[in-house]
Amino acid sequence: MSLHFVDYLVLVLYFGFVLGIGWFLRKHVRTSSEFLTSAHSLPLWITSLAFLAANMGALEMIGMCGSGAKYGMLTSHFYWVGAIPAMLFVGVFMMPFYYGSKARSVPEYLKLRFDEKTRGFNAITFAVMTIFSSGISMYALGILLQAIFGWSFTFSVLMSAGIVLAYTYLGGLSSAIYNEVLQFFLIVAGFAPLAILSVQKAGGWQGIEARLSPQMTQAWRHLANPADNPMGVEVFGLIMGLGFVLSFGYWCTNYLVIQRAMAARTMTDARNTPIVGAFPKMLIPFVVIVPGVAAAALSQLGAGYSIPLKNGGPDYDKVLFSLMEQFYPSGMLGVGLTALVASFMSGMAGNVTAFNTVWTYDIYQSYIRKNAPDSHYLWMGRMATIFGTAMSIGAAYLATQFNNMMDFLQLIFGFVNAPLFATFLLGMFWKRATGNGAFSGLVAGTAAAALTYSLTLAEGKGGWLGVLHEFPSSMAQNFWVAINAWTVCFFVTIVVSLFGKPRPEEELVGLVYGVTKHEAEPAVWYKRPAVLALVAAILCLGLNLIFY
């Protein structure tokens, strides 16, 4: 793939704007709160689009398009079963406690609700995870840009990371969020034409349905048995594992996304952030998954397109690029490439800004230097932005040396993440839950995740301690690891809490449902979180039915 001058011009234009936004916003950063949490100053439309964009990293975009080609419309479950219900839930039920507790971060909420050790466990694992996540994503982007455009790995990594560092260092979270909104529009603008063109070329949706098996175009009808669908999952594992544990665990407890909602001006705006974001989110499958499905159909059509190959098998990670190569001329190719770089940057900026806040408030201020003047924490926030980025780059280079180690780390992080939603659910909705209960639940849940993985096998993965069960796919194994971890965490937290002494109710005001007074709802119905969530839920249900 060769690039023309105009492609570079588009890329340079984009770089100029993201840096310019950081430069303009630098004047608004005077306190650590303005730098790290935007001091509750941003309007709803901005926080809700940033809420989406922080999750739209390059790996997700490439992966979802590839999954579309591999699994078809089953991939839409990551949105219509996974993300949307969880986003609506966090907005309606959980945000009142995140925002109302006055916690500055998710780990800080755990400190207020439970105790120091629960916060420490969450803060440290989260900080390490964000560094490695952005490192792994940077590594993957470097490898892809190197393979497709001939840019060197070092140039790709340093250029992208350097620009993200510049604008987050200058303008803090506000700059990251503003840029995420610009990146969101660019990602949609860069990928949507591909969806339109590829579907048209494949003869419209009817043409796609005629060329592919029903398992590829129907999302629900083949889930009774794992052997009936290409993903190898069944309906219970999908709904409980993906729809409940994994998605709620990510969207409801991950500070990377919650931080965007907590930057909103008012409680109602914070609650509406994920709910308003759910409306565009449910349309994203049409932009990223449908082109993959169309690619699978086009490869059957004999119109000159075939799925890229690697070692004789299909290379699904290259589907997005191969479509761009076939459909985008110079100029538009620059837009597509820039959209990909933008998606990488939005994901990385999300990680960096979540890391610097958790580092500064939950680790540095809590364990290393308490009671310093605010200007010191502002300085530390900026320093954390620099060394967070530097460590991400280090992690990317580490990944070039020890590829298996990165897979292993991602696996470990999965174990840590899986039980978290049970801790938050009990913390927010059961006033009897105690700090010891939460901590032992998290440790037991993490151990249960590791044990499930060690005793089961899927596609050659797992089974370290023996094989009690074999899953038809890694996806099914992941879902069941999460289900077991969540269940063990849930019950261990309850049992240990029942043996302990609960905190007095007056200490739990603002933190737990039942002892917290409800905020007044907005007068107009269309601004009420519950009403908006209901409309979004009906639309999402409709999409599931259309592709049933």
Place this chain on the structure above:
Amino acid sequence: MLDLRKPAGYFFVLLGLILTATGLAFDFRAPLLDRNLNLEFGIFSLVFGGIFLWLARRA
């Protein structure tokens, strides 16, 4: 605070100008493409950016 509609508007207007000019000046094609995508997307981007700038001005 900066009104984001302004930089977003300027960005898409400039992007639209670049692609519209490219679409008018050259007939770049891709293997499976049978239309002037640069021109079409350029005009779309101009309109999209223009709407942002109009909204910002109205506010």
